[in-house]
Amino acid sequence: MEKKILALLCLLYAGNLFSQVNQFKILNTSTAEPVEGASISNATGLIGISNEKGIFSITSENLPGNYKISALGFETLDIELKKSAGLAKIYLSPRLEGLSEVVVRSTMIPKPLIKVPAAISLITATDFKRTDATNVLETFNNVPGVYVNQGALNTNKITIRGIGARSQYSTNRIQAYFDGIPLTTAEGELTLDDFDQESLERIEVIKGPTSSIYGAGLGGAINLYSTQPGKTQARLGLKTQFGSFNTQKQVYQASNTTVNSSLFAVFTNLTSDGYRENGNYDRKSALLNGTLKTSEDGSLSYLANFTRLKAFIPSSLNEDDFLNNPKTAAFSWAQSKGYESYDRGMLGGSYTHALVDELSNTTSIFINFRNAYEPRPFNILKEERVSAGVRTKFKLDARVFKIPSEISLGAEYYNEWYEIGTFQNLYEDFPGTGSVLGNRLSNNEQRRDYANFFGQISLEFNEKWNLEAGFNLNTTNYSLKDLYARDQVNQTGDYGFAPVFSPRIGTSYEIGEGKNVYVSISHGFSTPSVAETLTPQGQINTNLAPETGINYEAGFKGNWLENKWYTEISVFSIQIKNLLVAQRIGPDQYVGINAGKTNHNGIEFLTNYRFLMGSKLQVKPYINGALNFFKFDRFINDNVDFSGNELPGVPKYTVNFGVDVQSDSGFEFFSNYRSVGKIPLNDENSNYTDGYNLLNFKTGYSFKIIDDILLNVYAGINNALDEHYAASVVTNAVGFGGAAPRYYYPGNPRNYYGGLQLNYVF
Structure with a gap:
């Protein structure tokens, strides 16, 4: 009898092994979120559909095997699935034409x-x-x-x-x-x-x-999101690029993805002589990020970034030099060989844990630092900055009044220590040598901290109608310690702003398949910097208030012609009060005042279309732009009334038109035409830039050298029409000592670039 029972147990165990279930989890490559409703099929037909957690199962008897995985808004994936001891991850890439999804x-x-x-x-x-x-x-x-x-x-x-x-x-x-x-x-x-x-x-x-x-x-x-390796594989990459003005860039990449972890590292080195005098640039940066699945319900992500920069500054030009000598640097900046240099880094980690099926938490901790040295003609600036903080967010799926809802609650705390000092620049005493460090002029230490408490609820009344409401409560405080005792000014003091409550509400309704309209109202604010709160005598202006505004908005987002054509349009009005104005009282000295109100009214639009030229070629034209009607509502500054004038520093309109061509053979072509309207240069609206038009082209070709090595060769032209234009402006520029105001930063003339990128997958 014992032998019969043992034999029966062996048969049951063998049957269990034979029919062992293997689980796979489908994730969005861009967001790492689960993909629900993905279809998994093979030559015999549909095998299964992923659940709300992106998980599906296949028995061992059907593995290994070739499968096709498809989901709305994602590229179809052909993949060989193998037996796995744990929960294997599969990544799907969103389709560009499925942008709305x-x-x-x-x-x-x-x-x-x-x-x-x-x-x-x-x-x-x-x-x-x-x-x-x-x-x-x-x-x-x-x-x-x-x-x-x-x-x-x-x-x-x-x-x-x-x-x-x-x-x-x-x-x-x-x-x-x-x-x-x-x-x-x-x-x-x-x-x-x-x-x-x-x-x-x-x-x-x-x-x-x-x-x-x-x-x-x-x-x-x-919000910037780091590269996610995606597929379970290891990859090495090398990129080198050369361009006009002796611009060179080298990129080295490495990544490795397994079932339970991913790692991505990149190092870049960018150098350029620049189009203008005193325009040399040298930046080296390294980034490392990755994820680690720590348990069935928890995962850890981490990020580290470091940048070292030394970049010379040609500064802005007056109108005569802008028109006739755009390659020159501003005289004093050229004589002092002014530049900025710094080391900057950040380190952070996030842990996400599913506490129960409906409740999850993500908590992040982070630290940033920056150590900077900047010789300017009027002084030499030294800065040190260290900041750290924590952010936590809870997400709950629930029913509110029997309505399916998602609720998010959280808090963020941020603390920053900042030390700033200025020194004499003795470049005029040492002609030809550039900036020379002189005696100390100031030394201040600042501490600022803020806390945000936030919440949001999303109510799904039905398949077509959803509503969002949220709030944020902010407290901001800072202290200033004057460490320089040789002058007669003591700037030491503490200051805090009253708590600011910022609500938001918005709703979206599907008026047709793939076509939604929305309306929203939101509140916003920005606090003055420490420099803006100082009076000309160096005292803290305790009467300065945060800049606040309310945004009223309505819009439409829709797909047409079987999702080949996508359009967006939004109309908005932002009313800002307690406008913070930086009044210039010296070459590098500004004081802040609350000077009035502005109205920011505008229309924004976007549309793109996808032509299929046969089965292997896609042509994707697009057009987007903005019409801006930004004006001072009530603005009196230094006893001059600017009410009704246009807001300086913003073009009246911007329009982009482009065509992207991509083929399965590896050929790519990109063209972009940008038109920018006139820009007011000052509050009086007495000076404007000219509008300008830029045309850019780029083409490339990717092909396999051997099965695991992919080469991409590319080249491009910027500003193909060789337009002379102001790429940047300084609003309300003031000329000191009888000099003309320096409003303009000239843009680069026609320039070229080309490069190649090599990727090895193993």
Whole structure:
């Protein structure tokens, strides 16, 4: 009897082994989110469909085998599936023509783009391919409502819907994150030109006040997402590029993906002599990111980035030099050989854990540092900055009043220490040697911290109608310690802003299959920097208030002609009060005042179409743009009334038209025509730039040298029409000592580039 029972157990065990179930999980390559409803089939037909967690099962008797996996909005994947001891991951790549189906990650509750009741633009891998890859900010100019002033590779300023246009040399009023790690300083300053597009999967731009999600972001928010290796494989890559002005770029990449982990590393070195005098540029950067599945319900992601920069500064020109000698640098900057240099790094990690089936948590910790040295004609600046913080977010799937809902609640805390000192620049005493460090002029230490408490709920009333509501409560405080005792001014003091409550509500309704309309109202704010709060006597201006605004918006997002044609249009009105104005009282001294109100009214549009020329060639024309009606509502500054004038620093319109051609054979061609309207240069509207038009081309060809080695060869032309234009402007420039005001940064003339990229998969 014992032998019979033992034999029966052996048969049952063998049968269990034979029919062992293997589980696979399908993930979105861009977002790492599960793909629900994907079809898995083989030669015999449909095998299964992935569940809400992206998981499907296949018995061992059907493995190994060749399978086809397809899902709406994704590229179809042909893959050989093998037996696996654990939960094997499979990645699907979103289709470009399925843009509306891409799940947006920037909102607290991820949702397909077409259903989000907000103006969100995506910068994808195709957008990166259209440019020469020397400055990632070039891709932002293809986003309706966004305008980038590009004075040089290291002198850039982003405006969203005209907000931030009054900043003199840098980007502010915009929040930015890299894989959830804050990039904007506690004072609101932002630098994005450190990052290479080779390290990015995509970028999401939320336009208009986003304070209900990210705190002090009156202009909007920019979220950068690092490259995810995707398929289970190892890869090495090498890229080299050469261009006009002795511009050179080298990129080295490596990645490895297994069932439970992924790792991606990239190193870039970009150098250029620049078009203008005193324009040399040298940047080295390294990035490492990865994921690790720690348990069935938990995963860890990590990110490290380091940048070393030395970039000389030609600065802005007056009108005569701009028209007749655009290659020259500003005289004092050329004589002092002014430049900026810094080491900058960030390190962060996030842990996501499913607490129960309906509740999950993601917690991130991060630290940033920057050590900078910048010789300018008027002084030499030394800066040190260290910041750290934590952000946690809970996501709950529930039913509210029997309505399917998603709820997100969380908090963020950010602390920053900043030390700044200025010194005499003795370059005039040592002709021909450039900047020379002199005696100390100032030494200040600043500490700023803020806390955000946020929440959002998404209600799905039915398949067509959803509603979102959210809020953010912000507290901001800072202290200033004057460490320089030799002058008669003591700037030491503490200051805090009253808590700011920022609500948002929006709703989207499907009026037809693949066609949604939306409306939203959102509140936003931006706090003054420490420099703006100082009076000319060096005291803290405790009467200065945050800049606040309300955004009213309505829009349409829709697919047509079997999803081959996609369109967006949005109409918005942003009313800003307590406008922060930086009044210039010296070559490098500004004071802030609350000077009035502005109206930011505009229309943004986007459309793209996909032609199929046979089965192997796609032609994709697109057009997008913005019409801007940005004016001072009430603005009196220094007893002069500018009410009704146009807001300086923003073009009246921007339009992009382009055609992308891509084939299965590996051939690619990209063309882009950009038209930019006139830009007011000052509050008086007494000076304007001329409008300009740029035409860019790029072509490339990819082919396999052998089975595992892929080579891409490419070349391009920027500004093919050789247009003379102002690529950036300084608003309200002032000429000191009888000199003409220097408003203009000339753009590069016609220039060329080319390169090759080698990838080895093993």
